[in-house]
Amino acid sequence: MRCPYCSEHSDKVVDSRTATDGDAIRRRRQCRACGRRYTTYERLEPIALVVRKRTGVVQPFDRDKLARGIAQATAGRAVASDAVEEMADELAEWAARQGVEVTSDALGLAVLERLRPLDPVSYLRFASVYKQFDDLADFEAEVVELQKSSAPKSPERESS
Ligand SMILES: [Zn+2]
Incomplete structure (x- = not known):
């Protein structure tokens, strides 16, 4: 990890803990060159559906x-x-x-x-x-299905 202060590539992890939301690891790092500390987070990459x-x-x-x-x-x-x-x-x-x-x-x-x-x-x-x-018949069949399932189920209408 590159130090954000001096850009050196040498650091050590001084603390590692689960972040508050539980799906990340928070690491405190210390730069070996300038001695300053900074934080990195490690998270799961979301799985692509x-x-x-x-x-x-x-x-x-x-x-x-x-x-x-x-x-x-x-x-x-x-x-x-x-x-x-x-x-x-x-x-x-x-x-x-x-x-x-x-x-x-x-x-x-x-x-x-x-x-x-x-x-x-x-x-x-x-x-x-x-x-x-494929044709009008398919479409009509679907319309009939739709009418059947969405028709109000009152006794008067069922008499036909
Ligand atoms: Zn540094």
């Missing part, structure tokens, strides 16, 4: 890219940009809990689960990209 696509390609998880994808799906809809950012944060936390790798399928589903109650149109837009609807 990756997304595995269907093709097998692995990419670093990118929270901002995810937020942009959600923002695209919600464009022009009554979904606040705050809600999109909040969702991206939630998803980033969710992804971090999955371990070091998450599949693009699982990530897409996690997005859909959150978009569905928020706005059905945004949900369908995202689903059409994520599920790669």
